[in-house]
Amino acid sequence: MMDNGILRVVARFIIPYILLVGLYVQFHGEYMPGGGFQAGIVFAAGWILFVLIYGLDRGLEVIPLEVMYRLCAGGALLYAFTGLVGVLLGGKYLEFAPFFESRHAAHQTGIIIVEFGVGLTVATVAMLLFTLFTRRRAEWDEALEQNEDTET
Amino acid sequence: MIENLIDVALLVFLVILAITIVRIRDLFAAGMMFAIYSLLSSALFAVLDAGDVALTEAAVGAGISTLLVLACLALVRRYEHPTGGHNLIALIVVLITGALLVYATLDLPEFGAADNPAQVHVGPFYIENTYPDMGIPNMVAAVLASYRSIDTMGEVFVVFAAALAVYALLSVRPHKNMPGVRRRPVKRLKSPRQAEADPPVAGKEQAP
Known part of the structure; x- marks a missing residue:
C-alpha cells in the first residue's frame, strides 16, 4: 500500500499519536481505565498500521523478530522477578510493601513495574502473531514457486 | 430511562449482528461483523461504567482480534463451504439451552440492588x-x-x-518437498454467486 498517498499521509500523521496513547494508557493506568494489557495492544496496533502501510520488511527493521522474541519472554520474566524482589526484601512473593518505607510509594512502584512487564509481553506477542501470520503467505508462495520451477 | 433505551438499542443491535454472523458465508464480512459486535459490547460496558472492561474490549476484541482474523484469512479460503439442509437436532438443543438460560435469569438478583x-x-x-x-x-x-x-x-x-x-x-x-506444497493450497476464490454467474468453459468439450 506504499503507493496510496492518502493512506501514507494519514498513517504518518496518526501512528505517533497511537503510540503515544499506548504509552499514556500504560503509565497512567493507575489514574484512569487502562493498564498493561490495553496499552500493549494499542502500541502493537500502531506498529501493525505501520506494517500495513510500509510493508513487513520496513516494520521488522524497526523491531526485529529477535528483539520481539526476547521482549515477549522478558516482560513475563520481569513480572516474575519483581515478585522475587519482594521475597528477597523479606516479604511474600509479589508483595510490594517491602520495596520502600512509604507504603504508597512501594505499592505504586511495584504496580508500575509489573504493569510494564505485562505491556511489554502483550505488545510483542501481538506483533509476533501478526508477523508470523502475514509472513506465512509469502513463504508459502515462495515454496510453491520453487516447486513449479523444478517440475517444469 | 434514557439509559434503558440505550441498553435496549445496543442489545437489539447485538442480536441482529449475531444472526447476521450466523447467516453470512463470506468470512471477511463475518470478521468485520465480529469487530462491530465487540465495539457494541464495548459501548454496553461503557454504559455500565466499566471503563477498564470497555477499553479492553475495544482494544482486544474490536482491534487486535479482527486484525489476526484478517491475517488468518490471507492463508485460507474466503468463503465458507456451503452446507445443505438444516440441522434439526442442533436447533432443538439450542432452543432448550436458551430457554433454560432465560429461566435462570429469573433467579438473578435485581440489577443494581444494594x-x-x-x-x-x-x-x-x-x-x-x-x-x-x-x-x-x-x-x-x-x-x-x-x-x-x-x-x-x-x-x-x-x-x-x-x-x-x-x-x-x-x-x-515451508520448503518445496513438504507434503502440502505439492498442490496450490488456496485458490483465489470467487464468491459462490460469481461462480454461478460465470458459465463453465463451454467451448472445450464441443471442440473437435
Whole structure:
C-alpha cells in the first residue's frame, strides 16, 4: 500500500499519536481505565498500521523478530522477578510493601513495574502473531514457486 | 430511562449482528461483523461504567482480534463451504439451552440492588482499602496488579504461551518437498454467486 498517498499521509500523521496513547494508557493506568494489557495492544496496533502501510520488511527493521522474541519472554520474566524482589526484601512473593518505607510509594512502584512487564509481553506477542501470520503467505508462495520451477 | 433505551438499542443491535454472523458465508464480512459486535459490547460496558472492561474490549476484541482474523484469512479460503439442509437436532438443543438460560435469569438478583453478592462480598474491602493501601484511585488496576497479582502473572504467561504455540506452528519455513506444497493450497476464490454467474468453459468439450 506504499503507493496510496492518502493512506501514507494519514498513517504518518496518526501512528505517533497511537503510540503515544499506548504509552499514556500504560503509565497512567493507575489514574484512569487502562493498564498493561490495553496499552500493549494499542502500541502493537500502531506498529501493525505501520506494517500495513510500509510493508513487513520496513516494520521488522524497526523491531526485529529477535528483539520481539526476547521482549515477549522478558516482560513475563520481569513480572516474575519483581515478585522475587519482594521475597528477597523479606516479604511474600509479589508483595510490594517491602520495596520502600512509604507504603504508597512501594505499592505504586511495584504496580508500575509489573504493569510494564505485562505491556511489554502483550505488545510483542501481538506483533509476533501478526508477523508470523502475514509472513506465512509469502513463504508459502515462495515454496510453491520453487516447486513449479523444478517440475517444469 | 434514557439509559434503558440505550441498553435496549445496543442489545437489539447485538442480536441482529449475531444472526447476521450466523447467516453470512463470506468470512471477511463475518470478521468485520465480529469487530462491530465487540465495539457494541464495548459501548454496553461503557454504559455500565466499566471503563477498564470497555477499553479492553475495544482494544482486544474490536482491534487486535479482527486484525489476526484478517491475517488468518490471507492463508485460507474466503468463503465458507456451503452446507445443505438444516440441522434439526442442533436447533432443538439450542432452543432448550436458551430457554433454560432465560429461566435462570429469573433467579438473578435485581440489577443494581444494594444487597447483590457483588456489592457485599469482597467489593467493599477493595473500595475501603485501595486508597489507604496504595494511594491510587483506579481500583481495577490495584486489584489486578497488587491484590490479585499472581492471577495476572498467570495471564501474562498464558499470553506468552499463545505466542509459543503460534511460533511452534508457523515458524518452520515451508520448503518445496513438504507434503502440502505439492498442490496450490488456496485458490483465489470467487464468491459462490460469481461462480454461478460465470458459465463453465463451454467451448472445450464441443471442440473437435
